[in-house]
Structures are given as C-alpha cells and as structure tokens.
Amino acid sequence: MTALWSSLRSEHCPDCAGERMFEQPLCVDGHEPDTCPDWACTDCGLAVFLGAPQVPARTRTLVTAAA
Structure with missing residues (x-):
C-alpha cells in the first residue's frame, strides 16, 4: 500500500492559533519528493502553501549570422 503522506514539519497554524505538525501529501503536480x-x-x-513554487530556469539559444 502506498503512503498518502510523506513528510512532517512543525509550523504555526492560523486556525489552531499555535505551533502544530504539518504533513505533506503525495504530490499530484509532478514535484520531486519532499x-x-x-x-x-x-x-x-x-491546507497551506509553504514556499515558492520551483520554476525551471529558462535557456536561450544563441543564433548568429553566417560570415
């Protein structure tokens, strides 16, 4: 059986008004584990969103004119 939750961390919960444990569900958006x-x-x-989303770095292709 696959686990439904992977990681744990302690954070402030606005609804509970205190420090609580938070669990990270398995990602269905394709993020790497953890x-x-x-x-x-x-x-x-x-449910909270902690941290900024990871955005892949852009790559550029240098195009030069033939001499």
Whole structure:
C-alpha cells in the first residue's frame, strides 16, 4: 500500500492559533519528493502553501549570422 503522506514539519497554524505538525501529501503536480509546497495541519486539516513554487530556469539559444 502506498503512503498518502510523506513528510512532517512543525509550523504555526492560523486556525489552531499555535505551533502544530504539518504533513505533506503525495504530490499530484509532478514535484520531486519532499519539494511540493502543499502542506496540511495534522490537527485541523488546514491546507497551506509553504514556499515558492520551483520554476525551471529558462535557456536561450544563441543564433548568429553566417560570415
């Protein structure tokens, strides 16, 4: 059986008004393990977005004129 939650961390929960444990669900958006910004409070279930999304770096192709 596959686990539904992967990571745990302690954060302030606005709904619980205190420090609580947050769990990270398995990501369905394609993030690498332990990099998904979605977390949920283990006490009340409040879902939060912690951290900035990872955006792939842009690459440029240099085009030069033939001599």
